[in-house]
Amino acid sequence: MAYREIAKEQALSLVGHKHACHVMLYAATDAKLFGRIPLKHIVLMQMRFDGLLGFPGGLVNPSKESLESGLSRELREELGMAIDVSPEDHFSSSLSHSGPKLVAHFFTKKMTEAELREAEAAAVTKATDHGLEVMGMVRVPLFSMKNDGGFPSFLSHSFISNSRSQLLSALRVLELVSQEDVEAAVGKADKIRQTKAQ
Numbered sequence: 267m268a269y270r271e272i273a274k275e276q277a278l279s280l281v282g283h284k285h286a287c288h289v290m291l292y293a294a295t296d297a298k299l300f301g302r303i304p305l306k307h308i309v310l311m312q313m314r315f316d317g318l319l320g321f322p323g324g325l326v327n328p329s330k331e332s333l334e335s336g337l338s339r340e341l342r343e344e345l346g347m348a349i350d351v352s353p354e355d356h357f358s359s360s361l362s363h364s365g366p367k368l369v370a371h372f373f374t375k376k377m378t379e380a381e382l383r384e385a386e387a388a389a390v391t392k393a394t395d396h397g398l399e400v401m402g403m404v405r406v407p408l409f410s411m412k413n414d415g416g417f418p419s420f421l422s423h424s425f426i427s428n429s430r431s432q433l434l435s436a437l438r439v440l441e442l443v444s445q446e447d448v449e450a451a452v453g454k455a456d457k458i459r460q461t462k463a464q
């Protein structure tokens with residue numbers, strides 16, 4: 267499905283569209299992979315029931331609730347704890363221009379590493395959706411290794427809707443990964459995908 271960016275207010279004035287809200291939770295970390303590769307940031311996505319990667323969130327009805335409170339409700343179901351999302355956390359809104367009439371609202375929320383770990387734990391022990399709509403939270407490997415391991419390999423997997431573009435633009439804009447490294451990883455991921463398709 268193809269999307270184009272639209273202002274949030276304009277999106278909310280559309281008639282007959284569904285509104286999906288998803289969030290990228292992230293935190294800074296001092297952890298080092300194998301004791302030597304600094305991870306710098308933790309970014310959360312999830313493995314969905316359909317085997318696709320995506321962000322936590324879901325459909326919200328703006329005539330009954332704000333985007334942010336609807337998203338917080340979805341997060342309680344998927345992460346098993348209250349995570350307040352505010353209008354300042356809004357990152358982008360994208361309108362589908364093929365397929366069903368849908369606006370994908372995307373938020374990014376910075377947490378501390380301890381808060382993010384608590385959410386990961388609650389997602390397994392407390393969330394009603396665990397093992398049903400959500401198969402598990404996953405951390406995105408943001409480093410690139412020899413043989414295209416890490417970020418390029420992660421990007422070669424299958425993603426729901428426009429969640430892969432949401433991830434890439436958030437990483438660039440929030441400067442969690444340099445523009446150069448994002449482009450290199452996307453190029454390698456494309457090659458991995460082509461090889462798999464053969």
Ligand SMILES: O=c1[nH]cnc2c1ncn2[C@@H]1O[C@H](COP(=O)(O)OP(=O)(O)O)[C@@H](O)[C@H]1O
Nearest residue numbers: 286288320321323324325368370426427428429
């Ligand atoms: O991470 C995401 N980013 C953007 N759109 C998504 C993401 N995950 C699901 N969607 C889309 O949002 C809509 C709602 O899906 P989702 O499964 O999250 O919500 P639901 O549990 O309320 O049905 C669907 O059209 C789906 O394709």
